[in-house]
Amino acid sequence: MSRVEIEARLREPWSELETDPGTAFARQRDGATLGIWIFLASEVLFFGALFLTYTAARLAHPEAFAAAGRETNIVYGTLNTAILLTSSLTMAVASQAAETGLFRRLTLRCLAATAALGLAFLVVKGFEYREDIEKHLVPGAHFALDRGPAQIFFAFYWLVTVVHAIHLSIGIVLVVRLTVKGWRDPDILAENPQVEVTALYWHLVDLVWVFLYPMLYLPGRSG
Amino acid sequence: MSTTAGTTASPTGLADPDELDLRLPVSYLADGHSVRSWLLTTDHKRIAILYAITITVFFFIGGAAATLVRLELATPEADVLRADTYNKLFTLHGVVMVWFFLIPSIPNTLGNFLVPLMIGARDVAYPKLNLISWYLNLGGGLLAVAALLAGGVDTGWTFYVPYSTVFSNTWVSLTVLGVFTTGFSSIATGVNFIGTVHLLRAPGMTWFRLPLFVWAMYTTSLMFVLATPVLAVTLLLVFAERTFGLPIFDPARGGDPILFQHLFWFYSHPAVYIMVLPAMGVVSELITCFSRRKVFGYTFMVYALVAIAVIGFFTWGHHMFTSGMSPYAALVFSFLSFIVAVPSAIKVFNWTGTLYRGQVGFESPMLYALGFVGLFTLGGLTGLFLASIPVDVHVQDTYFVVAHFHYIMVGASVSAYFGGLHFWWPKITGRTYPETWARFAAILMFFGFNLTFFPQFIAGYLGMPRRYHVYPPEFQIWNVLSSAGAAVLAAAYLMPLGYLTWSLLFGERAGNNPWDASGLEWRTSSPPPRRNFFGSPRVQGGPYNYHPEGVAPVHDQPRLPSRGSLT
Numbered sequence: 001m002s003r004v005e006i007e008a009r010l011r012e013p014w015s016e017l018e019t020d021p022g023t024a025f026a027r028q029r030d031g032a033t034l035g036i037w038i039f040l041a042s043e044v045l046f047f048g049a050l051f052l053t054y055t056a057a058r059l060a061h062p063e064a065f066a067a068a069g070r071e072t073n074i075v076y077g078t079l080n081t082a083i084l085l086t087s088s089l090t091m092a093v094a095s096q097a098a099e100t101g102l103f104r105r106l107t108l109r110c111l112a113a114t115a116a117l118g119l120a121f122l123v124v125k126g127f128e129y130r131e132d133i134e135k136h137l138v139p140g141a142h143f144a145l146d147r148g149p150a151q152i153f154f155a156f157y158w159l160v161t162v163v164h165a166i167h168l169s170i171g172i173v174l175v176v177r178l179t180v181k182g183w184r185d186p187d188i189l190a191e192n193p194q195v196e197v198t199a200l201y202w203h204l205v206d207l208v209w210v211f212l213y214p215m216l217y218l219p220g221r222s223g
Numbered sequence: 224m225s226t227t228a229g230t231t232a233s234p235t236g237l238a239d240p241d242e243l244d245l246r247l248p249v250s251y252l253a254d255g256h257s258v259r260s261w262l263l264t265t266d267h268k269r270i271a272i273l274y275a276i277t278i279t280v281f282f283f284i285g286g287a288a289a290t291l292v293r294l295e296l297a298t299p300e301a302d303v304l305r306a307d308t309y310n311k312l313f314t315l316h317g318v319v320m321v322w323f324f325l326i327p328s329i330p331n332t333l334g335n336f337l338v339p340l341m342i343g344a345r346d347v348a349y350p351k352l353n354l355i356s357w358y359l360n361l362g363g364g365l366l367a368v369a370a371l372l373a374g375g376v377d378t379g380w381t382f383y384v385p386y387s388t389v390f391s392n393t394w395v396s397l398t399v400l401g402v403f404t405t406g407f408s409s410i411a412t413g414v415n416f417i418g419t420v421h422l423l424r425a426p427g428m429t430w431f432r433l434p435l436f437v438w439a440m441y442t443t444s445l446m447f448v449l450a451t452p453v454l455a456v457t458l459l460l461v462f463a464e465r466t467f468g469l470p471i472f473d474p475a476r477g478g479d480p481i482l483f484q485h486l487f488w489f490y491s492h493p494a495v496y497i498m499v500l501p502a503m504g505v506v507s508e509l510i511t512c513f514s515r516r517k518v519f520g521y522t523f524m525v526y527a528l529v530a531i532a533v534i535g536f537f538t539w540g541h542h543m544f545t546s547g548m549s550p551y552a553a554l555v556f557s558f559l560s561f562i563v564a565v566p567s568a569i570k571v572f573n574w575t576g577t578l579y580r581g582q583v584g585f586e587s588p589m590l591y592a593l594g595f596v597g598l599f600t601l602g603g604l605t606g607l608f609l610a611s612i613p614v615d616v617h618v619q620d621t622y623f624v625v626a627h628f629h630y631i632m633v634g635a636s637v638s639a640y641f642g643g644l645h646f647w648w649p650k651i652t653g654r655t656y657p658e659t660w661a662r663f664a665a666i667l668m669f670f671g672f673n674l675t676f677f678p679q680f681i682a683g684y685l686g687m688p689r690r691y692h693v694y695p696p697e698f699q700i701w702n703v704l705s706s707a708g709a710a711v712l713a714a715a716y717l718m719p720l721g722y723l724t725w726s727l728l729f730g731e732r733a734g735n736n737p738w739d740a741s742g743l744e745w746r747t748s749s750p751p752p753r754r755n756f757f758g759s760p761r762v763q764g765g766p767y768n769y770h771p772e773g774v775a776p777v778h779d780q781p782r783l784p785s786r787g788s789l790t
Contacts, residue, residue, distance in 0.1 A: 012265065012345070012346060012350055013339075013344060013345045013346035013347070013348070013350065013423065016345040016346075016754065017345075017423075018759040027422060030422060031348050031349070031418055031422050034417075034418050034421060034422065035348065035349055035352075035414055035418045038413070038414045038417050038418065038448055039410070039414055039448075041448060041449065042410050042413075042414075042448045042449065042451070042452045043452065045449050045450075045452040045453055046452035046453070046455060046456055048453075049452065049453045049456040049457065049486055049489075050456055052486075053456075053460065053471060053482060053486070056479060056482050057471070057477075057478070057479070057482075060477065060479065061477055064477070139468060139469055139470055140468050148475070148476035148477045149476065149477035151470055151476050152470060152471060152473075152476060152477055152478055154469075155463070155464075155469035155470050155471050156469075156471065158467075158469055159459070159460070159463050159469055159471070163459070
């Protein structure tokens with residue numbers, strides 16, 4: 001990038017560092033990456049506390065959790081796992097392509113594919129929710145399973161999948177935002193730290209699902 | 224400089240208004256006067272002022288609730304309040320004081336203002352995130368106040384389940400949502416400070432040249448980032464159980480209420496250190512300045528801050544000794560709670576060591592700082608009583624516990640907040656305040672505080688339980704003393720509101736470095752310009768340059784002024 005281009009992309013407070021624009025731009029990039037990593041550490045504790053709650057409840061009621069786990073739809077769950085893992089691949093390619101600054105069309109296509117896969121996940125999740133509601137798997141007076149602790153499993157199921165879906169929706173908005181920006185101005189994504197920041201967030205949301213899949217869909221199904 | 228053309232055109236040479244204009248940048252306060260220039264600012268100093276205004280409002284809301292509580296407790300019978308009103312008032316007091324005053328108090332006002340100045344930066348690393356953080360805090364606070372106006376909450380600030388989820392008919396969900404929202408403001412601030420300290424230190428400002436206040440903000444930020452999300456989840460579970468009927472903690476369906484307590488205290492014990500580490504940072508700055516000595520054992524002060532932040536994460540179980548936890552778990556938590564006292568004691572010894580043969584002055588910020596050391600020591604020592612399981616079982620849920628944590632959170636943290644406010648007031652506002660009034664308020668606060676809370680140690684040790692609006696008549700003497708103290712304390716808290724407001728309007732202009740202090744924040748104008756410094760700061764030595772390295776204390780001599788600039 002030329003000096004003018006770099007200076008146009010510097011934001012406060014990095015634009016006021018007493019160094020040459022190239023160094024300042026590298027520091028700005030470090031700032032974006034460091035910031036998102038710290039935030040992800042916070043997110044790990046957020047989901048970690050949820051996983052801990054699940055673990056404690058499952059240790060207390062292993063049979064009820066196995067029985068409840070068999071009621072989830074493993075087809076939808078597995079399909080969604082495949083979709084989300086693929087989206088992480090496209091996101092990683094987009095991030096690497098943007099970093100080199102050479103493959104602008106590839107970056108754009110991969111970002112669009114990531115957003116589409118994210119939406120596909122939500123659509124599948126929607127079908128799954130409809131089925132769950134029809135099967136009366138919502139805790140409360142009409143709950144289908146008779147065991148008390150099975151309701152705790154499904155309380156956890158609903159809460160954690162909704163929280164995950166909210167995280168994913170935020171991720172989709174961020175990816176769509178980058179896609180639109182890149183579509184309008186093909187140069188803007190090259191070496192742009194926002195792509196890496198979005199990618200790191202996306203991978204975390206994916207990683208959370210990698211934990212959720214065995215916790216929600218596999219209990220009671222082994223052996 | 225001004226143009227010479229203007230000077231020659233005027234016969235006197237003074238008629239040209241530009242002649243004395245040094246073209247210095249205007250201060251951050253004069254840089255825009257519209258409401259928009261404040262509400263959409265990304266200047267860390269203006270955001271600090273916004274935070275200062277909101278936390279002051281919340282401080283007086285929480286204080287009003289405490290006043291009513293103390294008024295009710297003046298007699299053993301119920302005369303002013305009914306039982307449920309009393310429950311709602313102490314809950315309001317706790318929720319507002321913890322999340323909307325104490326947690327943001329020092330980090331978001333003094334920290335926001337000073338961290339970039341102290342490390343020689345132009346702003347924090349993520350200025351927009353900083354502004355968002357204030358809006359999140361304000362939004363959360365408004366939700367909590369809305370819950371108060373709608374009818375209040377009666378669960379206590381701890382929201383213990385199953386009472387908060389199954390039984391309480393008050394506005395728990397709205398309050399929980401408010402606290403949840405403000406939690407994100409803490410996380411945003413934490414991310415910001417960590418990023419700022421890592422990436423924006425001026426050339427030469429190495430990690431072990433950072434002022435202890437910056438270290439305190441850094442360690443506090445680690446706790447913000449790693450503890451607050453656990454609170455967020457815990458409150459989310461309470462919210463989901465109340466609002467959507469998702470029974471995670473419901474014992475009737477096999478849920479575990481004790482699990483809630485573990486999660487809650489995993490946040491709320493570190494939260495105590497979120498409140499006191501910044502106070503320790505402030506006091507380290509004040510004591511070194513007003514005794515004209517380098518901080519004794521600087522590196523150990525740093526290690527102690529880090530050790531408190533780390534060990535503080537593993538002591539939460541001492542809030543739950545009577546919950547039926549395994550005796551082995553209780554033993555480990557008890558041991559760790561004793562261990563965390565070691566770095567705290569190191570800090571007290573080092574503050575005392577800094578005073579030793581220093582040229583101690585008793586300016587108002589120093590009075591607050593000395594008050595802090597005394598009250599923190601007393602609060603910390605009674606913490607050791609509570610870390611010991613047999614004593615804790617005896618005084619669990621009594622006023623002994625109330626007195627203990629008020630010594631730390633109010634006695635120590637609020638004293639340090641006021642001390643820091645007075646110390647940096649000339650820098651923040653560019654005005655000086657009436658020193659006699661400030662000293663009087665500091666002394667009044669110390670005595671009012673002790674009169675309020677020391678009797679509670681005795682009442683609690685004798686067995687008076689907390690959270691009741693009526694009590695056996697034999698405890699009345701201690702409660703009358705305490706309520707009388709609360710009146711003195713209220714007066715002491717109102718005084719700074721008066722004279723500091725006066726100083727804003729009529730105070731004399733402050734110099735750039737009225738205390739002869741050594742930090743980088745004093746190497747710019749008062750108040751500083753938008754970009755903080757006129758040149759580019761470069762740091763060439765360690766902090767607290769009050770005397771040459773390794774020089775023994777001088778006594779029986781006039782006080783040494785500061786040796787001037789580090790830069």
